Amino acid sequence: MLERSLQRMTKQFWMALPLATAVAMAGCTTTDPYSGETQRANATTGAGIGAAVGAVAGALSGDGSSSRRDRALIGAAVGAAAGSGIGYYMDRQEAQLRERLQGTGIGVERQGDNIVLNMPSSVTFGFDSSEITPEARQALNDAAAVMQQYPETRITIAGHTDSSGSDTYNQQLSERRAQAVGSYLMQNGVSSQRLTMVGYGESQPVASNANEQGRAQNRRVEITLTPMQQQIQQQQQ
Secondary structure, three states: OHHHHHHHHHHHHHHHHHHHHHHHHHOOEEEOOOOOOEEEOHHHHHHHHHHHHHHHHHHHOOOOHHHHHHHHHHHHHHHHHHHHHHHHHHHHHHHHHHHHHOOOOOEEEEEOOEEEEEEEHHHHEOOOOOOEOHHHHHHHHHHHHHHHHOOOEEEEEEEEOOOOOOHHHHHHHHHHHHHHHHHHHHHOOOOHHHEEEEEOOOOOOOOOOOOHHHHHHHOEEEEEEEEOHHHHHHHHO
16 A cells, blocks of 8 residues: 555656746746846746745645646745745845945855855954944945845854964954944844854854965955745745
């Protein structure tokens, strides 16, 4: 009995896979409104993946061929809505951050559904200091304004240093810098409940500490924006 059930589920999976693949491929590209180029977009890729998963899950829950087809289409629609909702939410936030932070020296990087703001110490803090520079304060004002528009994201602020000095001192400096950025965002209206501040000292370098160029890259604060997926999905409904 168990063997027959497994065989039936396997057959249903392979029957649903072409539909899932077609829906996923249809949702993985978009057209850049500025350049006119066709490219992959996080929102549409999320919709495609969600549609694929939903289609397969829907097909596996059906009994007859007609039921499998109907459930696959419903599953694809539900999955696409969930995937595109999160991707679109983060796409809009990323676009506004890039616009507001252009020319500040603060980098904006997309990592899947997450957005990472890379704040090098050269534009954020003075040497051996956790006092935010006036230029960085203006940039953080702009970042905070965008963050307030997108409350369904968690914000992790991580401080990093190079390997100069003792491990203990670098750890404390990284924590003070992360705390300084977090406190400043809170002063500018970002809820403390969304914020996590952490220091990593010299433990997570992104470049070699053997030369000044590499050490400069390692002295940084990273702000990672992560979507609260359940809340975003509820907001889209």
